[in-house]
Amino acid sequence: MAISPILLVTFFSLIYGNYVIPIEATHHVYTTLDESLSSEYSSNQPYRTAYHFQPLKNWINDPNGPMRYGGLYHLFYQYNPKGAVWGNIVWAHSVSKDLVNWTPLDHAIHPSQPSDINGCWSGSATLLPGGKPVILYTGIDPNNHQVQNLAIPKNISDPLLREWKKSPKNPLMQPTFSNKINSSSFRDPTTAWLGKDGFWRVLIGSKINTKGMAILYKSKNFVNWVEAKHPLHSAEGTGMWECPDFYPVLNQNKLTIGVDTSVNGDYVKHVLKVSLDDTKHDHYLIGTYDAVKDIFVPDNHGLEGNHQYFELRYDYGKYYASKTFFDDGKNRRVLLGWVNESSSVADDVKKGWSGIHTIPRAIWLHKSGKQLVQWPVKEIENLRMNPVNWPTKVIKGGELIPITGVNPVQADVEISFEVNDVGKAEILDHMIDPQILCSQKGAAVKGRVGPFGLLVVASKGLQEYTAVFFRIFRYQHKNLVLMCSDQSRSSLNKENDMTTYGTFVDVDPLHEKLSLRSLIDHSVVESFGGEGRACITARVYPTLAIHDKAMLYAFNNGTSAVKITRLNAWSMKKAKIN
Numbered sequence: 056m057a058i059s060p061i062l063l064v065t066f067f068s069l070i071y072g073n074y075v076i077p078i079e080a081t082h083h084v085y086t087t088l089d090e091s092l093s094s095e096y097s098s099n100q101p102y103r104t105a106y107h108f109q110p111l112k113n114w115i116n117d118p119n120g121p122m123r124y125g126g127l128y129h130l131f132y133q134y135n136p137k138g139a140v141w142g143n144i145v146w147a148h149s150v151s152k153d154l155v156n157w158t159p160l161d162h163a164i165h166p167s168q169p170s171d172i173n174g175c176w177s178g179s180a181t182l183l184p185g186g187k188p189v190i191l192y193t194g195i196d197p198n199n200h201q202v203q204n205l206a207i208p209k210n211i212s213d214p215l216l217r218e219w220k221k222s223p224k225n226p227l228m229q230p231t232f233s234n235k236i237n238s239s240s241f242r243d244p245t246t247a248w249l250g251k252d253g254f255w256r257v258l259i260g261s262k263i264n265t266k267g268m269a270i271l272y273k274s275k276n277f278v279n280w281v282e283a284k285h286p287l288h289s290a291e292g293t294g295m296w297e298c299p300d301f302y303p304v305l306n307q308n309k310l311t312i313g314v315d316t317s318v319n320g321d322y323v324k325h326v327l328k329v330s331l332d333d334t335k336h337d338h339y340l341i342g343t344y345d346a347v348k349d350i351f352v353p354d355n356h357g358l359e360g361n362h363q364y365f366e367l368r369y370d371y372g373k374y375y376a377s378k379t380f381f382d383d384g385k386n387r388r389v390l391l392g393w394v395n396e397s398s399s400v401a402d403d404v405k406k407g408w409s410g411i412h413t414i415p416r417a418i419w420l421h422k423s424g425k426q427l428v429q430w431p432v433k434e435i436e437n438l439r440m441n442p443v444n445w446p447t448k449v450i451k452g453g454e455l456i457p458i459t460g461v462n463p464v465q466a467d468v469e470i471s472f473e474v475n476d477v478g479k480a481e482i483l484d485h486m487i488d489p490q491i492l493c494s495q496k497g498a499a500v501k502g503r504v505g506p507f508g509l510l511v512v513a514s515k516g517l518q519e520y521t522a523v524f525f526r527i528f529r530y531q532h533k534n535l536v537l538m539c540s541d542q543s544r545s546s547l548n549k550e551n552d553m554t555t556y557g558t559f560v561d562v563d564p565l566h567e568k569l570s571l572r573s574l575i576d577h578s579v580v581e582s583f584g585g586e587g588r589a590c591i592t593a594r595v596y597p598t599l600a601i602h603d604k605a606m607l608y609a610f611n612n613g614t615s616a617v618k619i620t621r622l623n624a625w626s627m628k629k630a631k632i633n
């Protein structure tokens with residue numbers, strides 16, 4: 056990136072110069088280890104995760120400002136210090152050397168200025184030239200308007216970046232009459248990127264009526280931001296765009312390698328992700344960023360006016376408000392996402408917490424160029440122990456084979472199937488939403504080629520189980536692979552949301568093995584089909600299949616036998632999660 060020395064000087068003197076920073080309200084220090092959490096509390100918590108990120112207690116939602124700085128991974132997240140329901144939002148902060156084990160620090164950003172006095176909502180970190188971090192985040196002002204604020208570290212020699220100071224010029228961006236933006240629909244700044252013209256650019260999620268949009272702002276010094284004439288992208292009928300994310304992915308060779316957010320050129324494609332408030336899903340488009348016109352042009356998209364505009368999703372289960380960052384240590388782009396509870400609010404209050412994050416996933420463009428691929432970061436494999444490996448075995452129709460030797464509530468399971476009878480697959484005579492298809496044809500509905508897959512967090516008598524499986528259909532003379540996560544029998548407690556999830560996976564079962572990996576962690580089952588081409592995350596709260604009472608099985612409820620060509624399963628060690 057070309058950046059003139061003169062520019063650099065003005066730039067840093069503006070931000071790191073001798074501002075007289077107004078004295079902030081006294082920082083309330085929340086102790087990192089809460090004495091009130093007795094061992095009784097934790098042993099009585101069958102749904103707490105052992106290796107998925109969560110704080111000791113209380114409500115969490117969006118991951119914020121992830122970055123690598125000073126050789127450490129920094130994760131901030133939306134947090135309610137006062138309870139297990141949403142409210143009183145601050146930026147909590149944890150650091151990690153490996154994206155697996157996390158150490159909590161004091162809250163980094165909390166209400167202290169008029170521009171954020173009613174809440175410090177989501178935002179992103181940007182590393183300025185020279186590697187200096189800055190954070191843009193949404194503040195809620197005294198009128199409950201959403202505005203954008205800047206915070207910078209107090210001491211950049213501190214690799215923990217413990218303390219942050221806010222720009223006295225906050226708010227830097229606010230809704231105006233001229234831009235017709237409703238002050239309740241103006242939030243979640245992205246990581247900024249630097250154009251060849253020396254201007255930084257950032258996106259803010261918004262909408263006008265039902266037209267969702269990513270508003271573009273530009274700045275030379277990161278402090279004075281001017282709204283561009285048009286949004287980077289918008290689409291009628293899609294509603295509010297929350298937590299936009301915009302980044303390049305390599306489209307030639309070395310696809311799994313990630314690049315810095317400011318990179319552009321013929322060799323990259325751009326991804327625009329938005330969290331649709333209307334659907335509560337993270338949808339994305341792949342396309343080209345025209346840096347001259349400052350617009351994003353999707354490769355293809357569906358009809359405007361409905362949510363089909365965004366065909367592709369990061370995760371077809373429970374997953375929202377995600378954010379990526381470029382990890383310059385391992386040259387990869389890493390994706391973090393929030394998974395909310397499926398239990399009742401009363402249950403959340405009783406257990407004292409709500410919300411977890413997924414295992415960080417590396418994310419890259421599939422060689423088809425048509426979709427992204429996600430895979431849990433390699434570091435998570437350090438938690439694997441006691442491997443169980445099966446020789447190739449055939450699983451007949453109706454058969455259930457226990458997978459013994461692993462801890463069923465804390466496991467990483469990889470299984471691959473080879474299907475020889477594709478011709479016998481059920482015929483699908485008209486296209487149907489795969490989630491509906493999975494609900495109609497759950498694990499308990501016998502099929503022909505499938506359902507086959509895993510029964511996880513299952514009770515011994517199968518009163519409770521979650522089924523993650525494939526089912527193959529013939530549709531218009533082609534093979535169609537359906538992947539489902541069926542929660543309909545996941546718990547005897549019917550207060551829980553036990554919605555079944557599903558998606559089609561772009562895998563050719565004639566020429567490829569059907570692979571499935573599930574990360575099972577007490578109340579979360581994070582599944583990857585087709586080597587990361589389809590992801591489904593589910594929350595489950597079994598009442599019988601807890602602790603050492605749970606079981607894990609491979610199953611086939613079709614009439615055709617299928618071959619298990621690979622089964623590798625591990626118990627997972629407990630990570631240090633805060």
Ligand SMILES: *[C@@H]1O[C@H](CO)[C@@H](O)[C@H](O)[C@H]1NC(C)=O
Nearest residue numbers: 209210211212213214215216
């Ligand atoms: C800044 O952080 C470094 C490293 O932790 C520390 O040695 C130094 O004393 C800090 N400076 C101030 C002014 O706190």
Ligand SMILES: *[C@@H]1O[C@H](CO)[C@@H](O)[C@H](O)[C@H]1NC(C)=O
Nearest residue numbers: 235236237238239240264295
């Ligand atoms: C702005 O949005 C909020 C929440 O969606 C709504 O209640 C309010 O009426 C809107 N205001 C205007 C002026 O459209």
Ligand SMILES: *[C@@H]1O[C@H](CO)[C@@H](O)[C@H](O)[C@H]1NC(C)=O
Nearest residue numbers: 335374375395396397398552
């Ligand atoms: C959280 O979960 C509930 C119920 O399971 C769901 O209806 C809701 O939309 C979810 N919220 C978000 C933001 O994902």
Ligand SMILES: *[C@@H]1O[C@H](CO)[C@@H](O)[C@H](O)[C@H]1NC(C)=O
Nearest residue numbers: 498499500501510522610612
């Ligand atoms: C397989 O199908 C039969 C018949 O529909 C059903 O009773 C059984 O519960 C199914 N097995 C599983 C694991 O769902």
